[in-house]
Amino acid sequence: MSSPSVFATPQSVASIDECFFYHTMEVPGHGVRPGQWDLRNTIGDYLGRMNFKGKRVLDIGAADGFLCFHVERQGAEVIGYDLSDRDMWDLVPFAQYDYTQSIAVSKGHIKQLNNAFWFSRRAFESNAQLVHGTVYNIPREIGTVDAAIFGSILLHVRDPFVALQSALAITKETVIVVEPLRNDWISRVLRKIGLPYMLFLPDANRVAPKDSWWYLPPAVMIRMVGTLGFQDTRLHYHTQQYGEWGKFARVPYYTLIAHRTHGKPVV
Numbered sequence: 001m002s003s004p005s006v007f008a009t010p011q012s013v014a015s016i017d018e019c020f021f022y023h024t025m026e027v028p029g030h031g032v033r034p035g036q037w038d039l040r041n042t043i044g045d046y047l048g049r050m051n052f053k054g055k056r057v058l059d060i061g062a063a064d065g066f067l068c069f070h071v072e073r074q075g076a077e078v079i080g081y082d083l084s085d086r087d088m089w090d091l092v093p094f095a096q097y098d099y100t101q102s103i104a105v106s107k108g109h110i111k112q113l114n115n116a117f118w119f120s121r122r123a124f125e126s127n128a129q130l131v132h133g134t135v136y137n138i139p140r141e142i143g144t145v146d147a148a149i150f151g152s153i154l155l156h157v158r159d160p161f162v163a164l165q166s167a168l169a170i171t172k173e174t175v176i177v178v179e180p181l182r183n184d185w186i187s188r189v190l191r192k193i194g195l196p197y198m199l200f201l202p203d204a205n206r207v208a209p210k211d212s213w214w215y216l217p218p219a220v221m222i223r224m225v226g227t228l229g230f231q232d233t234r235l236h237y238h239t240q241q242y243g244e245w246g247k248f249a250r251v252p253y254y255t256l257i258a259h260r261t262h263g264k265p266v267v
């Protein structure tokens with residue numbers, strides 16, 4: 001008996017009202033759907049000006065699929081990877097709040113994000129595939145990919161190194177990591193001297209943040225991907241637009257493009 005495919009069966013989502021858009025997206029036939037982040041004019045910088053033509057690409061933390069559809073338009077075969085409502089977001093388990101209540105809320109949110117992926121996929125007439133699971137157990141059955149994208153996800157996971165290890169085990173050539181960049185003076189000084197420190201964000205006094213764990217500066221990321229055999233690195237700095245309801249801010253970001261220099265995928 002053959003084992004079930006790891007690729008999710010495409011879903012038919014009846015109404016766009018069942019969707020949550022994390023990215024502002026122009027959905028064919030449905031106009032512009034506002035989201036928290038508007039990457040429409042800056043997606044080239046966000047992805048480090050990488051050329052995806054002819055590549056097989058894994059987009060980890062695909063959300064509503066904005067990055068998937070962009071990369072597919074560049075001529076890539078794309079597989080999105082994200083949680084489903086059967087999986088758990090790594091919420092910070094502060095003893096000071098009702099953690100179980102937040103898990104329930106986050107599952108509803110994930111369901112609406114998955115809906116946005118399927119709804120947009122159909123509207124874009126995309127062939128992007130979606131695989132569900134946590135970032136720690138990316139299935140080898142996906143097969144090898146040329147490039148893996150970690151767009152604004154590693155700050156949200158409890159163990160970013162295991163997350164990288166899980167994806168890079170099937171990645172032949174390139175990993176792209178996009179993370180926010182802190183611009184306070186101490187972060188700037190530490191960055192200048194290249195110190196590979198990482199900051200633990202949860203603060204029990206503020207009971208916040210509940211969905212983010214780490215500030216991961218470029219020097220840490222270079223060490224992590226280097227440890228996994230990706231030592232040919234290039235950094236790209238940019239800003240991205242965040243905001244809703246007419247209030248917007250530009251947030252500093254970095255993108256690390258790292259090419260494999262050692263080892264090979266395990267599949």
Ligand SMILES: C[S@@+](CC[C@H](N)C(=O)[O-])C[C@H]1O[C@@H](n2cnc3c(N)ncnc32)[C@H](O)[C@@H]1O
Pocket residue numbers: 022037060061062063064067081082083088089090110113133134135136150151152153156157178
């Ligand atoms: C902040 S969004 C980033 C969306 C997009 N990649 C980007 O760069 O704009 C983080 C995404 O990662 C997913 N995610 C968070 N924790 C995850 C985990 N432990 N395993 C798999 N996906 C996760 C979330 O569901 C969400 O879609």
